[in-house]
Amino acid sequence: MEEKKLDKWLRQLTLSVNLLVIGILGSTLLLLGHALGIFPLKNQEIPGIASSGDSASRISSTGVWQAPQLASLPSNQEGDLIRYGHELIAHTAVYLGPKGKVRQISNGMNCQNCHLKGGTVAYGNNYGAVASKYPVFRNRSGTTEGYEKRVNDCIERSLNGKPLDPDSREMKAMVAYMKWLGKDVTNGASDKGFGLLDLPLPKKAADPAKGKAVYEAYCTRCHGEDGKGILAENGLEYTYPPLFGENSYNTGAGLYRISRFAAFVKANMPYGVTFDNPFLTDEEAWNVAAYVNSMPRPEKDLSMDWPDLSKKPFDHPFGPYTDSFPEIQHKYGPFGPLISANK
Ligand code: HEC
Ligand code: HEC
Numbered sequence: 001m002e003e004k005k006l007d008k009w010l011r012q013l014t015l016s017v018n019l020l021v022i023g024i025l026g027s028t029l030l031l032l033g034h035a036l037g038i039f040p041l042k043n044q045e046i047p048g049i050a051s052s053g054d055s056a057s058r059i060s061s062t063g064v065w066q067a068p069q070l071a072s073l074p075s076n077q078e079g080d081l082i083r084y085g086h087e088l089i090a091h092t093a094v095y096l097g098p099k100g101k102v103r104q105i106s107n108g109m110n111c112q113n114c115h116l117k118g119g120t121v122a123y124g125n126n127y128g129a130v131a132s133k134y135p136v137f138r139n140r141s142g143t144t145e146g147y148e149k150r151v152n153d154c155i156e157r158s159l160n161g162k163p164l165d166p167d168s169r170e171m172k173a174m175v176a177y178m179k180w181l182g183k184d185v186t187n188g189a190s191d192k193g194f195g196l197l198d199l200p201l202p203k204k205a206a207d208p209a210k211g212k213a214v215y216e217a218y219c220t221r222c223h224g225e226d227g228k229g230i231l232a233e234n235g236l237e238y239t240y241p242p243l244f245g246e247n248s249y250n251t252g253a254g255l256y257r258i259s260r261f262a263a264f265v266k267a268n269m270p271y272g273v274t275f276d277n278p279f280l281t282d283e284e285a286w287n288v289a290a291y292v293n294s295m296p297r298p299e300k301d302l303s304m305d306w307p308d309l310s311k312k313p314f315d316h317p318f319g320p321y322t323d324s325f326p327e328i329q330h331k332y333g334p335f336g337p338l339i340s341a342n343k
Contacts, residue, residue, distance in 0.1 A: 064193025065128045067120035067181055078176070081169075085177025086118050088170055092159070093237040095170065100236075102170060106161030107248070107298075108231075111174075113241040114158060114255065116268060119181065122193030123267040123275035129194040131182025139311035141304075147175040157253040160298045196263040197275050202286045205333040206258060211291025214284045218270050219243070227295055244295035252300030257315045258332065261289035290332050293317075314338045 070086060073079040088095055092110040095102045116124035135146040145153070148171055152163040164171050185194075216225070223229055227244035231237070242248040254260045266285040267275035280288070306312045310322045317331035323341045330338065 064122040065126070065185070066122075067118075067126070067128065068184070073180075081173050081176045082180045084169075085173035085175070085180075088174050089115065089118050089177060091237060094234070096155075096159075096161070096164070097236055103164070105164060106155055106159035108237065109159050109241050109247070109249070110237055111154065111159075113238065114264070119178070121268070121274075123195070123197040123263075125196055125264055125268075126194065127178045127181050128185055129182065130178045132185045139308060140306060142307035147178060151175070154253075157300060158249045158255065160248075160250040160253075160300075193275075196260065197267050198259070199262050199266055199282050199285060201259075201335045201339075202283065202333060203336065205329070206262075206286040206290035208287070208290040208294040208332070211284075211287035211289065211294075214280070214288040215291050218280070219288065222271065227292070243292050244297050246298060248297045250298040250300040251318075252302050252305070256293055256297075256317065257313060258286065258289040258293055259313075259315045261293060262286045265289060286333075293331070310342070314342065 070083065073082055089111040092106065092112070093100065093108045096104070096106050097108045098104055098106075100106070112118055114125055115127060119125070119127035130147070130150075134150060135144050137144045138150075140153075141149070143149075148166040151171065151174055152166075155161045156163055222240040223243045224240070227242060228247065229238045229242035230240045232239045249255050255264065262282075262285040265288060266278055266280055266282065267273070270279060273279045302318060306316070309320060312321060314335050315330060315333075317327055319327050319330075321330065323338060325338050325341070
């Protein structure tokens with residue numbers, strides 16, 4: 001009797017010790033794997049606003065383009081113009097918004113809402129390559145565009161506004177800033193953190209209903225359920241910019257193409273993530289792009305765009321096209337068949 005009890009107890013002890021050893025071994029392996037990047041622990045936490053120092057050091061560690069420092073600018077007229085250009089990009093609405101102190105020509109958004117940190121962030125829609133590219137022939141207008149035309153494109157579309165006089169001090173300042181930002185970038189440089197990081201195309205159509213769930217889980221807390229964003233205390237610019245509704249970008253804007261939206265959001269949202277430490281899956285990025293771009297926003301007359309229809313991007317949501325696929329498929333996909341048909 002006593003012996004049986006002891007035996008049972010011993011067996012239980014061995015079992016527990018075994019389980020303990022397996023547990024310790026298992027978690028050591030998991031931790032090791034995580035450290036080596038084999039089992040990334042997704043959903044650590046939904047990122048909030050990371051300190052700028054943190055994200056900057058991550059970016060430099062991967063050797064992509066780095067903007068020159070504003071502090072390195074000389075204190076002369078040229079330096080002042082470039083600094084004013086930066087100020088206009090960062091706080092556009094204070095100068096050019098509905099209550100702007102220079103002119104009232106745009107919707108209250110700042111360039112920096114989409115060209116993050118003054119257009120300096122790797123794959124944060126930065127201006128690094130602009131100086132080496134412009135003037136450039138663009139298929140959207142069918143003309144050779146200088147800096148001024150390109151800046152006004154974003155003012156008239158992304159900022160749903162009226163063009164700025166090319167000879168104004170404000171235009172000259174923004175152009176000077178972009179030239180200075182890209183001064184060390186040589187012609188033809190590509191794919192080193194410039195602009196946006198393209199995502200692989202999804203096999204299925206992007207789904208606005210699934211995107212709504214992504215939006216509600218990860219975006220409403222800053223951009224609001226109604227997509228209207230939140231104005232800053234000064235009442236002039238946004239702390240959290242609008243994503244849809246009357247104060248958002250219009251239907252002619254770059255972000256209205258879902259490939260641009262998905263690429264921007266994957267590498268930059270929720271605010272605080274970086275291209276090399278993203279939060280959303282590719283599928284979530286495409287779906288949330290589809291949802292946001294299915295919501296109402298100002299309309300732009302696009303009848304003069306894409307004079308050569310064969311140059312329209314696959315995800316341009318308005319016909320006519322040179323193929324026979326419907327607008328809805330150009331808007332949400334699946335894009336594979338469109339791309340093969342247009343080859
Ligand atoms: C709502 C978002 C948004 C806002 C606000 C915005 N832009 Fe843009 N901008 C874009 C997108 C999207 C692109 C195209 C990116 C692409 O296709 O790679 C772009 C492209 C550009 C380019 C060309 C970049 C290149 O490498 O060819 C310039 C220059 C530019 N914007 C300037 C401005 C200026 C100046 C402002 C403010 C007056 C502004 N943008 C405001 C979204 C925006
Ligand atoms: C922690 C707050 C926060 C969260 C969460 C967040 N954003 Fe943003 N978002 C911002 C801020 C702040 C900006 C503007 C950045 C600036 O001006 O420096 C921005 C800018 C944007 C822009 C470009 C500007 C515009 O209004 O069109 C888009 C698009 C965007 N966010 C999409 C999203 C999406 C989609 C999600 C959810 C997946 C998301 N954001 C989650 C804070 C947030």
